[in-house]
Structure formats: structure tokens, C-alpha cells
Amino acid sequence: MNNKAAVADLIQQRKPRHALPTALYSDAEVYRQDLEQLWHKEWIFAGHTFELEKPGQYLTLQIGDYPVVVVRGADGQVRALHNACRHRGSKVCSEHSGKVAKLVCPYHKWTFELDGQLIYAGNMGEDFDKSAHGLKPAHCQVVNSYIYVCVAEQAPDFEKFRAALSPFITPHNLDDCKVAFESNLVEKGNWKLVFENNRECYHCDGTHPELLNSFVENLSVAGVGGDDDPELVAHWDRCEAAGLPSRLVMDEAGQFRMTRIPLAAGAVSYTMNGRPAVARRLDNSGEENIGALLYFNYPSTWNHFLGDHALSFRVLPQGPNETLVTTKWLVPKDAQEGIDYDLETLTRVWLATNDQDRRLVEGTQAGVNSPAYEPGPYSAIAENGVCQFDDWYCATMARKLAE
Structure with missing residues (x-):
């Protein structure tokens, strides 16, 4: 059965002005669709700008399948980056929050600027293109200190x-x-x-x-x-x-x-x-x-x-x-x-x-x-x-x- 169709059918079963059926609170496929349709597509509150007062300060969060790091750059801008190294996928920032000069992957020490640009990758040879392997950006918006992040390719209107x-x-x-x-x-x-x-x-x-x-x-x-x-x-x-x-x-x-x-x-x-x-x-x-x-x-x-x-x-x-x-x-x-x-x-x-x-x-x-x-x-x-x-x-x- 089509998984999306099955979850849609469960939603249709809900009676007006009643609580939800069991599966909508417990089923693994419903949870998967919650992630894919909501958490991976909507704007998610991450934290506050005053938690990232200085360049290099960061906070991390897990949005469904996506580990994300939010960091203030050397230019003062707050950015959201996918917290997965472009080498073999290790989390670059493993702590809840912190302050760094550069973003350094703990696995093989690939080193990224605070805006995600790759600046060091050892043992990759002269022909390796660092510019093609920066940390991937996620959508990021700020309103009155509130940082919102969206991991979708196209974010909804903010x-x-x-x-x-x-x-x-x-x-x-x-x-x-x-x-x-x-x-x-x-x-x-x-x-x-x-x-x-x-x-x-x-x-x-x-x-x-x-x-x-x-x-x-x-x-x-x-x-x-x-x-x-x-x-x-x-x-x-x-x-x-x-x-x-x-x-x-x-x-x-x-x-x-x-x-x-x-x-x-x-x-x-x-x-x-x-x-x-x-x-x-x-x-x-x-x-x-x-x-x-x-x-x-x-x-x-x-x-x-x-x-x-x-x-x-x-x-x-x-x-x-x-x-x-x-x-x-x-x-x-x-x-x-x-x-x-x-x-x-x-x-x-x-x-x-x-x-x-x-x-x-x-x-x-x-x-x-x-x-x-x-x-x-x-x-x-x-x-x-x-x-x-x-x-x-x-x-x-x-x-x-x-x-």
C-alpha cells in the first residue's frame, strides 16, 4: 500500500472535534510522514541570536533526520548549516553549543570557515576542488532574536x-x-x-x-x-x-x-x-x-x-x-x-x-x-x-x- 495514502486514510478517519486515532500518535509510518511533510518542510524554531553573540558561537539541533548547526559568522551573520561533513558525513559540531574559530570535523580534521566554506582537507591531492565540498546551507531567518531554520530545498514564505x-x-x-x-x-x-x-x-x-x-x-x-x-x-x-x-x-x-x-x-x-x-x-x-x-x-x-x-x-x-x-x-x-x-x-x-x-x-x-x-x-x-x-x-x- 502507498504509505502516504495509508496515512491520509488514517487522518480521514478522525471524527470532527475528537482526539486522534491511536496510529496518529504511535505508528512509525505516521511519524515518518510527520517528519517528511511537516518537520522537514516547515520553519522550525532553533534558538535566539543573543545565544550567538560573538563570531564562532554556535548551537546545534536535530530536526527529524537532519542535524543542523546554527553559527554566527566572522561577518556577523547568523547562518544554518547541515551538520554533516562533506567527506564521510561525521557531525562537525557534536556539542549542544560552543564557540570555535573554525568548524573542524573531529573525524579527519576537514576544516570549514564559519560560513561553511571548506578551507582544509588533508590527503585529498592537488586536483581536489575544495570549493565544491563546503557544508551545505539550510534556510535561516531571524525575527526579533528568534532564529528559524528550514531544511527543505525550497522554504515556505516567512x-x-x-x-x-x-x-x-x-x-x-x-x-x-x-x-x-x-x-x-x-x-x-x-x-x-x-x-x-x-x-x-x-x-x-x-x-x-x-x-x-x-x-x-x-x-x-x-x-x-x-x-x-x-x-x-x-x-x-x-x-x-x-x-x-x-x-x-x-x-x-x-x-x-x-x-x-x-x-x-x-x-x-x-x-x-x-x-x-x-x-x-x-x-x-x-x-x-x-x-x-x-x-x-x-x-x-x-x-x-x-x-x-x-x-x-x-x-x-x-x-x-x-x-x-x-x-x-x-x-x-x-x-x-x-x-x-x-x-x-x-x-x-x-x-x-x-x-x-x-x-x-x-x-x-x-x-x-x-x-x-x-x-x-x-x-x-x-x-x-x-x-x-x-x-x-x-x-x-x-x-x-x-x-
Whole structure:
């Protein structure tokens, strides 16, 4: 049977406003098509430009089948390169991140400039053409410190996303930030379960006591509106008067969304007491309580921006039932640990929340793998965000599989 046709048939079997069938969370061929149709073709969030402040600084990531290195060149430009030596394929950069003068393959010491040009290859003879064996480039775009990479031969349009996102993030001055802390958590669950869990707070009351000191679920978080919520509209009006775009922006396909929401009464940050975790501001609005700016971009990232710090989350699939979730806590570059912020106060809420979500995802994966599993209906009150994600996934995959 045609593998693409088989996966397309599975997608067609999904009932409207229901969870996905077992195979879409577990089957190896579905996972293969997820990689080929989504992860290998879409823009994937890699990291932030301020992590690569100086020439030679790099970070690595694995996008499905593709190891990639993102590096700042001697000319100051940030580039994405396929992290596979043009000799015998060894990874050139094996560490999570680092700083180098040149990119040197550890296997046979082939040496590449920071832009990927091959400059040394020993024992290859006088007739060897170094210019034909540089590291292959991958598509790379930057928007307000966010580095996105696409490993497809032809990348989809990026400008629509840039135009939507940049007005929201620009007031938060991310180019003047640093990573205060990074967490890498492997969840034993399919990447779609990870995103589904993120898209609702139906589970929050019984699972996330730390988060609920500050976070409040809102219709706008689900991407289904909120214009009839007086509290939300008042929050939007107040923030926009201070120069902070706030009203929901969402593309037609539902792949990305940005909006700002109020936090719990009296809370201004994700801390146990709701007070700021950092004695600095990210924005210059002069508005003390700006709530939280939330944005997602399927399939790889969701993000939260507070007045004092921000969090970026990156999702990378590592197998049908395994996903790497990377969280970075972003603070002003001049903020000093122990003086302007305490790391435990800054990270406590989301370290706890991430681990609680990991357990939920892993428990759900075990359940959907059961022969007795039957997809259940989504709540029209509390699970519209999850349904929106599944609708996007099914519609996008159906279209791509038919191409």
C-alpha cells in the first residue's frame, strides 16, 4: 500500500472535534510522514541570536533526520548549516553549543570557515576542488532574536509570519536579553500529545498549583476569540494604549497565533506570589501589569512574555513516542543573578509545570497505545485550543500528502 495514502486514510478517519486515532500518535509510518511533510518542510524554531553573540558561537539541533548547526559568522551573520561533513558525513559540531574559530570535523580534521566554506582537507591531492565540498546551507531567518531554520530545498514564505509577530515582540527588547537558565526535558510521548497538552488548561486545576498562582485560562489563549470578554478587552485597550499590540492575530490556516492576556488578580509574573522575578523590565511601556503575551507557531514552539522576563519553548520530535522540550528563561542582558533575580524564584513555576506536563503526556501516550483506546470528544468549553491544533495538523497533513 502507498504509505502516504495509508496515512491520509488514517487522518480521514478522525471524527470532527475528537482526539486522534491511536496510529496518529504511535505508528512509525505516521511519524515518518510527520517528519517528511511537516518537520522537514516547515520553519522550525532553533534558538535566539543573543545565544550567538560573538563570531564562532554556535548551537546545534536535530530536526527529524537532519542535524543542523546554527553559527554566527566572522561577518556577523547568523547562518544554518547541515551538520554533516562533506567527506564521510561525521557531525562537525557534536556539542549542544560552543564557540570555535573554525568548524573542524573531529573525524579527519576537514576544516570549514564559519560560513561553511571548506578551507582544509588533508590527503585529498592537488586536483581536489575544495570549493565544491563546503557544508551545505539550510534556510535561516531571524525575527526579533528568534532564529528559524528550514531544511527543505525550497522554504515556505516567512514574511507573513514575520509581519504578524514582530509588532508584538519588538516592545520587549529581546535583542538585549540573555538566557538565564535552560531546561531540556525528554518526554516519552508523541510530539502531538505534547502540543495538545499545551493548548488547554482543562487539566490545570488538578495538576498545576504553582502555575495557577498567576496564570488564568482565557478564550483568546485557545485562539477562538475573546472579543466578548469585557475584562480581556479592557486589558487589550490598556496595553495597546501603552504601545503593546495585544489583540488576537492568527493566520488563516491556524499555524501561528499571538495575543496578550491578563494574569490572575494581583499577579504580574509567573512566580509563586505573582510578584516580579526580575528587578528589570523587558519593555519600556511604563505599564506595570501587561499580563502575558503568548504566541505559538506550529509545529515547534510556544512562548510567554511577561513584564520582567520571557520564556521560549521548543519542541523537537525524537521518535514516534519521544519528544525533546527545551525551555529558556530570558532576562535583560544586564540583569545579574543574585542581585536582580534569584534563579529558584525565576524558574520554580515552569520547572514544576513542565515536569507535571511530562507526566501527563507520558500517561496519555500509554493510554492511547492501548487496544481499548477510542478517541473521545473535545469539550466545547475547555478544549477548543486542542481541537484547533488537531484541525490544523489534519488539514495540513491531508493537503501535503495529496501533493
